[in-house]
Amino acid sequence: MRRYTVYGGSFDPVHCGHVSLVQRAVALGYAVIMVPAFRHAFGKQSAPFEHRVRMCELALLAGQLQDHAKVCAIEHSLAQASDTPVYTYDVLCHLRDKLGSAPCLLVGPDITTEWERWYRHTEIDAEFGRLCLPLLYPIHSTNIRQRLHAGEAPASLSAVIPEPVAVYIAAHGLYR
Numbered sequence: 001m002r003r004y005t006v007y008g009g010s011f012d013p014v015h016c017g018h019v020s021l022v023q024r025a026v027a028l029g030y031a032v033i034m035v036p037a038f039r040h041a042f043g044k045q046s047a048p049f050e051h052r053v054r055m056c057e058l059a060l061l062a063g064q065l066q067d068h069a070k071v072c073a074i075e076h077s078l079a080q081a082s083d084t085p086v087y088t089y090d091v092l093c094h095l096r097d098k099l100g101s102a103p104c105l106l107v108g109p110d111i112t113t114e115w116e117r118w119y120r121h122t123e124i125d126a127e128f129g130r131l132c133l134p135l136l137y138p139i140h141s142t143n144i145r146q147r148l149h150a151g152e153a154p155a156s157l158s159a160v161i162p163e164p165v166a167v168y169i170a171a172h173g174l175y176r
Contacts, residue, residue, distance in 0.1 A: 004103035005131050006095060008035040008088055010141065012046040013169060014059045015161045017108075017139040022060070024133050025106050026068040033095065033103065034060070038075035039085045042117075047174050049076060055165045062162035089120040092128050104129040148175035 005025050011018060011034070022032045036052045046052060056071040074094060075086040088105065096102045107130055115121050124130070139160045148154060154166035161169075169175060 001101060003030050004033060004095070004099055004101070005030040005106040006033045006035055006088075006092060006103045007106040008037060008091060010040060010044060010046050011036045011052050011056050012141050013052070013144060013161060013165055013174070014055045015137075015139045015141060015144060015165075016159075017135055017137040019059050019063045019065070019162060020136050021106060021108060021133055022065055022069050023063060024136075025131060026065060028131075030068075030104075030106075030131070032065070032069035032106065034069060034071045035075060035091055036071070036073070037086070038073075038079045049073075051168075051172060051174060055168055058164040058168055059162045062164050087119040089124055092124065096128070102128050104131050106131045106133070108133065108135050110135070145175045 007018075007022060007025070009018065022034065025032050034056050036049065036056055037046070038049050040046060053071055053073050060066050060069050060071065072095075074091060078086045078090060078094065092103060092105065105124055105128055109132060111118075112132070118124070137160075144157060144160060147157065148169065154161070154169040157166055
């Protein structure tokens, strides 16, 4: 039976730290389902959903991960039912039903400090579990957005964002 892990986040924009987490989960034998947030549970505003989904797809292609990792836009479908945020617990339950087995949740260590704020975090731990991997790169999407907003060219950020993502950001004028 295939082992799945779900990696959710804003991915605003997706960066090399995110890709590194996916690569390491794949190396551990997991199939990774990357789930961009449609409506952030803590109210954070993000670039349009369709752009973040596409950037995740491009990042997986750039990392040659498409055979072991997929982007899933399930939050868009789940969000249509109400104006409330789509919670990770609900995504995991939906994917468990679809996959026929419970995927674990892939997180970085930054989640540890806010874990108790998450909706049904104890149920997530009990029903799905967490795969917590250390961050290898101290990259933050907030910093990338700030640099782009200040006028830095996406191509100059090749050390922190995959090249196809930088091209996409430039082509769509994101984060200006």
